Amino acid sequence: KYTDDNEVKNSMKFARAIEKVTLPYDRLVTDEGTFLVMPQCGSDLYEAVRPQTGSPMVPRLTRENWCFQVAKIVHCVHSAGFIIGDLKPANLVLQSPEAGDTTGSVVMIDLEAVRLLPEGYNAVWTEPYTQSYAAPEVEARPHKPVYSKPSDMWAFGKTIKEILTARGTENLDPELPAGRMYAVAEEAMHTDPSKRPTAEELLCQMQFRSSLHR
Numbered sequence: 001k002y003t004d005d006n007e008v009k010n011s012m013k014f015a016r017a018i019e020k021v022t023l024p025y026d027r028l029v030t031d032e033g034t035f036l037v038m039p040q041c042g043s044d045l046y047e048a049v050r051p052q053t054g055s056p057m058v059p060r061l062t063r064e065n066w067c068f069q070v071a072k073i074v075h076c077v078h079s080a081g082f083i084i085g086d087l088k089p090a091n092l093v094l095q096s097p098e099a100g101d102t103t104g105s106v107v108m109i110d111l112e113a114v115r116l117l118p119e120g121y122n123a124v125w126t127e128p129y130t131q132s133y134a135a136p137e138v139e140a141r142p143h144k145p146v147y148s149k150p151s152d153m154w155a156f157g158k159t160i161k162e163i164l165t166a167r168g169t170e171n172l173d174p175e176l177p178a179g180r181m182y183a184v185a186e187e188a189m190h191t192d193p194s195k196r197p198t199a200e201e202l203l204c205q206m207q208f209r210s211s212l213h214r
Helices: 005-018 060-079 149-165 182-188 199-212
Strands: 026-030 034-036 093-096 105-108 122-127 147-148
Touching: 005 060, 005 093, 060 199, 093 182, 093 199, 147 149, 149 182, 149 199, 182 199
Parallel strands: none
Antiparallel strands: 026 034, 093 105, 122 147
16 A cells, blocks of 8 residues: 555556566555555465475476566566565465466565665665565664665575475575575575675576576
8 A cells, every 4th residue: 555656656666667577466546545456366485385284395397487487576676776675485476366276477465665776875774574584784783774685685595495495494404405596596695795696697597597407
């Protein structure tokens, strides 16, 4: 929900940008404010990668495809001048015709933390969000954290690790074989923000690695 004119303008800019790689959002204007309405979706990725009792694990190629879609979303958001601020599997859902369907397009939800970077700035101060996906430089300022594109990349790395390994972030095992994209996650989680690849660079790497293993 957006009530401020500037927020409405920025939300529309964000919606137009992300629609290049995901399903379109509807705009609903009421007396209470302007709303971005998400398409009908199924499971979030936190749930989708964890098999139900007696069910097989989601195929590796499907999980890698989800990771690739997440990379495209992050790249698209960053290219439009926004940061995500709260990237995690629970905020990424599958658009599917039936609940429980483990295929489909990835859609980002819960846009409360999304911020447009002011012109000339590469970071913004905002309230803290999900700590377990926060980059080290964000955790260093718990009362007034600074979010940036590199901090989004840290969260991206942790998110795709979880998708690849089907484990929670508290149980990530660096020795667990997780396919060719695991190294991409490791690069995104470099402790030095200046040494983390951009979303565009990682997207190119993921495309290249996929072409080598076709």
